[in-house]
Amino acid sequence: MQIQNSPPMLALNTADIIYVRASVSSRCNLNCVYCPKPSGMENRVPEKYKGQELSTEHYLNNLSHLARNGIKGLAFTGGEPTLNPNLPVLIIGARKLFHRVELTTNGFRLLQILHQIAPYLDLIKISLDGVDPQFVKRITGSTKDEVGRAFTAIRESCKVGLNVAVNMVIMRSNIAQIPDMIKLCQEINKVGPGKVYISLLDLYFSSERKSFWEKEFFPLDLLEENFTKQYGVPVKEEKFGCRFYWLDVDGVKIRFKDSISATQRAPKCQSCQFYCQEGIYGLKHSIEGWVTTCPNNDLNHGVLLSPKVTNTDADRLLNSLISDICMAQPDPYSFKNLIRFYGLRPSISAIKE
Numbered sequence: 191m192q193i194q195n196s197p198p199m200l201a202l203n204t205a206d207i208i209y210v211r212a213s214v215s216s217r218c219n220l221n222c223v224y225c226p227k228p229s230g231m232e233n234r235v236p237e238k239y240k241g242q243e244l245s246t247e248h249y250l251n252n253l254s255h256l257a258r259n260g261i262k263g264l265a266f267t268g269g270e271p272t273l274n275p276n277l278p279v280l281i282i283g284a285r286k287l288f289h290r291v292e293l294t295t296n297g298f299r300l301l302q303i304l305h306q307i308a309p310y311l312d313l314i315k316i317s318l319d320g321v322d323p324q325f326v327k328r329i330t331g332s333t334k335d336e337v338g339r340a341f342t343a344i345r346e347s348c349k350v351g352l353n354v355a356v357n358m359v360i361m362r363s364n365i366a367q368i369p370d371m372i373k374l375c376q377e378i379n380k381v382g383p384g385k386v387y388i389s390l391l392d393l394y395f396s397s398e399r400k401s402f403w404e405k406e407f408f409p410l411d412l413l414e415e416n417f418t419k420q421y422g423v424p425v426k427e428e429k430f431g432c433r434f435y436w437l438d439v440d441g442v443k444i445r446f447k448d449s450i451s452a453t454q455r456a457p458k459c460q461s462c463q464f465y466c467q468e469g470i471y472g473l474k475h476s477i478e479g480w481v482t483t484c485p486n487n488d489l490n491h492g493v494l495l496s497p498k499v500t501n502t503d504a505d506r507l508l509n510s511l512i513s514d515i516c517m518a519q520p521d522p523y524s525f526k527n528l529i530r531f532y533g534l535r536p537s538i539s540a541i542k543e
Contacts, residue, residue: 206430209263210473218270221331226396232267234487235480243477246276248497250283255504257287265292272299278306285310297343308350315355320367348384355389361406375442387443395467407536431471450525454518465531470518
């Protein structure tokens with residue numbers, strides 16, 4: 191084995207685990223109306239690299255580069271990650287490298303591999319934006335029973351001992367379904383042994399879904415106020431890049447992920463032509479090896495970890511991105527800036543004076 195001298199690695203300026211969102215598929219079996227599928231979902235990559243997918247061996251080698259440079263958490267995503275036939279190999283390999291390993295999925299093909307991957311996961315996140323089958327069909331663009339499939343995936347994951355988060359993107363049109371979602375999760379928690387909680391997520395803005403976002407965006411801080419009146423004061427949890435609020439509602443934990451109150455921005459964000467809602471909160475790794483802190487495919491905002499990259503070069507390239515994380519600071523005006531930048535007019539005011 192060749193021993194290479196690497197440049198000094200930067201120390202992250204936070205005690206929180208910094209995650210890499212590792213996309214292992216550029217495809218998805220659904221067509222959710224709010225998802226930026228034309229742009230690549232979470233597998234954004236410059237056009238010149240698109241489609242040049244890494245082998246499983248090279249992908250795992252890239253994950254080792256990330257772990258060596260201080261990234262301690264990994265969340266597998268896509269597209270839909272279960273469309274990758276080598277997902278179990280990737281999860282098992284990642285378990286050897288990271289302190290925490292998570293998987294975000296809509297449940298597609300999950301049952302076929304669940305027993306293989308369950309021992310290596312800390313958490314599985316299953317996306318489901320409602321309990322009404324007709325509503326979910328409209329949201330996902332599917333003719334199948336996505337509610338039934340998702341809840342089967344949730345139940346079976348809990349049966350094998352996994353903790354499960356139900357990822358529910360909050361829109362004006364699905365707020366009324368939250369109580370029914372709580373009831374369904376209560377039933378699952380009675381069986382166990384794993385536990386399920388509900389993760390309420392902000393509707394992320396993307397330029398190609400602008401009109402939908404303006405119509406459907408509902409600020410989670412307003413929803414949190416309503417829940418506080420009904421269930422009591424939530425526990426606030428500050429994390430790098432976002433803020434969480436936790437409530438226990440009739441035995442079901444509910445987490446609000448607030449991505450607008452004080453997102454992290456690095457100096458480079460001041461001149462960005464793709465001002466984003468979420469800011470900087472970690473790294474993203476595409477199936478082609480493109481690594482970035484940003485939800486866009488700008489060549490100036492990321493680096494390519496190609497199969498030929500050496501440890502020394504990987505460390506140098508990643509240090510440029512990690513330095514952005516180290517320099518990032520909370521910006522309480524970031525959401526106002528987003529509104530102004532794109533000239534947005536959400537149906538419900540999302541800005542507190």
